[in-house]
Amino acid sequence: MARPSPATPRWTVLLALAVGVLAAHLLLLTGGVRWDWPAAGPDAPAALQPAALTTARDTDAPSQAPPPEPTVAVQVSTVRWIAPPSPPPAPAPANPAPAVLKEIQVVGPQPVPEDDGEQATPPTQLPIDTPSPTATPAMPVPEPAPVAETPHQPQPAVANATPAPAKVEDTLVAAAGNAAPRNPATEPHPLPPAQLPASVRLGYDIQGKAKGLGYSADAQLQWLVEGQRYTAELEISAFLVGSRVQTSQGSIGPHGLSPLRFGDRRRGAEKAAHFDHARQTIRFSNNAPDVPLQPGAQDRLSVFLQLGALLQARPQAYPEGASIAVQVASTGGAEVWQFQVGALQALTLPAGTVPARRLLREPRREYDSTVEVWLAPSLQHLPVRIRVTEQDGSLADQLLRQLPPLLPLPTDATQ
Template sequence: DPVPAAAAPSPDPAPEATAPKDPETPDLVAQAAPDSGAAPAPEPPASAAATPPATPGSAPATGAGEAPATMAGTQSLRIPGSVTLDFEATGQIGASPQRGVFGELVWLQDGTRYDGRLTLKAVFFTLLNWRSTGVIGPSGLEPERYSESRKAEVASHFARDRGEVVFSNNAPPVPLQPGAQDRMSVMMQLGGLLAASPERYPAGTRIAIQTVGARDADVWVFVVGDEEKLNLPAGEYLARKLTRDPRKPFDRKVELWLAPAHGYLPVRIRQTEPNGDFADAQLRKPLPTTPPG
């Protein structure tokens, strides 16, 4: 059965800082080239920590009419068991459509440690390779190392003893917030939150998670949407949609569709860049009829 992670009180989030953006930073869309007013949510229970008023370096400010964002890291979770997901991806880079791209999300965990990898490949190239490794602790997934590799590997290290994230490209360290994830693990952490208490996250709920890349970090706010019926290459799936909308220039939009009948595993992942380029990975092979455990 999926492994529960016990809830634990979380201290006030540490001030968030973002490392300078590296102009060479690869992303899901760029690596696909062969060469190279939500409705207000009900007030959360007292055990949930809400984002404090915005101050310099804190989580994104709450816009007019938006519900406060619940900071991840304070709730119980049900982490998915080991599983492999196969994807078929399409996209657009400038005027060039991207087809014939296949992906795989390999998720391994033994109740104590986890190892997750998301790859996208064309016929002769590995276009994307994200890997996250770490432990399963009181706040769910606790990444230790995240890397992105194609021609060369770049990585970020979660130095929990020092309370900071350290980058291999020598960018300035970033303060580490409770419940912090990386671009790979955040999908599984969100699924674990919804799997443990789906009734706690009705449409309109906003979940804030410090999300670490290989060269930078930022607080991402995901808005929980309604269930949608998807017609994917693997068949028809009912999924809850979570959206991270751009909040400042050069932010990318991230959309995740998580399947409740399968432990809230991601069955579709779409990322859109400010210039309109996008990558859309959809489940290619059917999942087991029961959640992995």
């Protein structure tokens, strides 16, 4: 009879396995089995006291209980300050109110250390040294004392005080050419006196340069006084070039010349400037904008005669270094010329050696011309030399060719 193979399970083993599976199912269905450890005795320490161990399996619950939430350490800080009492609107009383002691407790969480596998040690609570209210008594804050205003004490008047002498105005204008016109009827006239020469005719030689080329010309100045009116005419003629005539006409007053019309004619065409004293403006024939008329304004011809009249009336008022300002009009505009008075010098001219005083007008802007005039005291301060230099190098030097005959007494414009 053949024996069964050892690999074939017996029925008893199968039955035992089936019983074990059923028992396991029963345990799961009944909630498990509880084992109680025996007591360790009354004298056992608390760590060895009996404890119940419960084994439970639940497929819906997690395998481990969630860890407890970390405890947040809290540190309490105390801040104190002394607040002065608010100043009352009324004057401060004799006993000011004591300072108010305020205390604020600031509560804030302490940072939680990171979990590095060891039990976190709670932060050490440092003692806070809180001063006692009686240790720092409140000090009253005094209010600043108001500054007493010193009433204005008028200066006592000095009896029989002598006023300071007014400064003599030696300039012809006090403002630029575009300033507002003055009203002579409502304010004192600032112009100095002038003394004009008598009628005379003067001849000049002109040495000049234009566009790099030199030239020579002849000039005649006719100065004519007729009562309270004047006429000045300067005619310049050159060979193969033609002539140029400048004319100034106007009235004579206590302060010298007051032009009414200035004309400049060359090659048959003339441009003019008109002095409208009623409207206090200067108008131009080339439709240039009008310019406000300033007291003592002159044109480019009368200015040389007016300067001589000022020095003739008061030569001591214009020493070397003095300044004379005058508004000068051409046929297209007007501006203030500033003349500096120079020293008296011996001037060599075609007419001979003549003592003369040089007045210089330097350019103020680009394209301005340099103007020089020499006035001879022995000839009633008539111009004996006039030199005009342009920025491009062109110039015209006008020199007295012959001394005039004995001049009559000058016209006293102050009478």
